[in-house]
Amino acid sequence: MPRISKPDTHSGDDGTTSTIQGKRVYKDVLLIKAFGTLDELNSAIGLILACNNLPVSFANILQSIQNTLFHLGSDLDLTAEINNKPLQPHIEDKHITDLNNLITKIYSDVGPLKNFTHPGGSETAARLHMARAICRRAERDVIALSHKTKIGSLAITYLNRLSDALFLMARSENKREGFQEKIWDSHD
Numbered sequence: 001m002p003r004i005s006k007p008d009t010h011s012g013d014d015g016t017t018s019t020i021q022g023k024r025v026y027k028d029v030l031l032i033k034a035f036g037t038l039d040e041l042n043s044a045i046g047l048i049l050a051c052n053n054l055p056v057s058f059a060n061i062l063q064s065i066q067n068t069l070f071h072l073g074s075d076l077d078l079t080a081e082i083n084n085k086p087l088q089p090h091i092e093d094k095h096i097t098d099l100n101n102l103i104t105k106i107y108s109d110v111g112p113l114k115n116f117t118h119p120g121g122s123e124t125a126a127r128l129h130m131a132r133a134i135c136r137r138a139e140r141d142v143i144a145l146s147h148k149t150k151i152g153s154l155a156i157t158y159l160n161r162l163s164d165a166l167f168l169m170a171r172s173e174n175k176r177e178g179f180q181e182k183i184w185d186s187h188d
Contacts, residue, residue, distance in 0.1 A: 030145040034076055037138040042069045044131040051124040055176070058169060061102060065162065068095050072159070075152025076145060091154040099161040106168040110175055116184040121174035128170035135163040 016024045025032060045062050048054065054062075074088035119129035139159040145151060174181055 030141070030148055031076060034138065034141040034145045035073055037134065037141045038069055038073055038076075041131060041134045041138050042066050044127065044134050045069075048124065048127045048131060051127065053177070054124055058173075061169075064098075068158070071095070072152070072155055075155040076142065078150050078152065090152050091158045093154070096154060096157055096161060099158070099165050102165050103161065103168055106165070106172050110168060110171045113171075113181075114183065115186065117171070118182040118184065119170070121170070121179035121181065122177040124177070125170040125173040125179065128166050128173060132163050132166035132170065135159055135166055139163065 015027055045066050049059055049062055049066075068091070071089040072091055075090045077088075119133070120126050136159075139156060142151065142155055142159060146156065171181065
């Protein structure tokens with residue numbers, strides 16, 4: 001497991017950083033870009049968790065997702081494996097199943113949309129929409145990385161499901177807090 005004993009090593013002053021496996025690379029390579037977007041996503045989820053009126057059930061789910069995003073980071077740096085299995089924690093079928101179950105549960109409550117919805121509504125929903133947009137960027141970054149190197153087989157699937165879950169959580173929060181969803185007026 002990575003261990004951060006001293007944050008100010010000054011070793012990155014030359015434009016490089018260490019990967020999970022300890023390899024020095026430039027900070028603008030696809031791997032570090034993907035790590036950075038995952039970090040941004042995790043931080044956005046932290047902002048959601050700071051909302052005072054977030055339901056406990058959503059808080060528990062989001063805290064678990066934050067932890068799982070670190071697993072996903074391990075799936076992006078597979079240079080150390082034994083028998084094609086990462087040495088670090090990684091995304092597993094159970095993580096996908098958890099998101100699928102969450103999506104099904106929330107969708108049964110909020111129902112289908114007839115058109116695109118504007119991001120926003122309550123503060124919590126707006127933050128969930130922002131996290132969803134960052135998640136979609138993380139997905140694009142991970143896909144770009146996958147064209148250059150081997151990544152965990154479920155990394156892209158997890159991000160795709162996570163963005164769907166965040167979208168539905170935003171819709172659920174707007175419904176719970178009494179905010180009417182604003183639908184795209186394609187005739188305006």
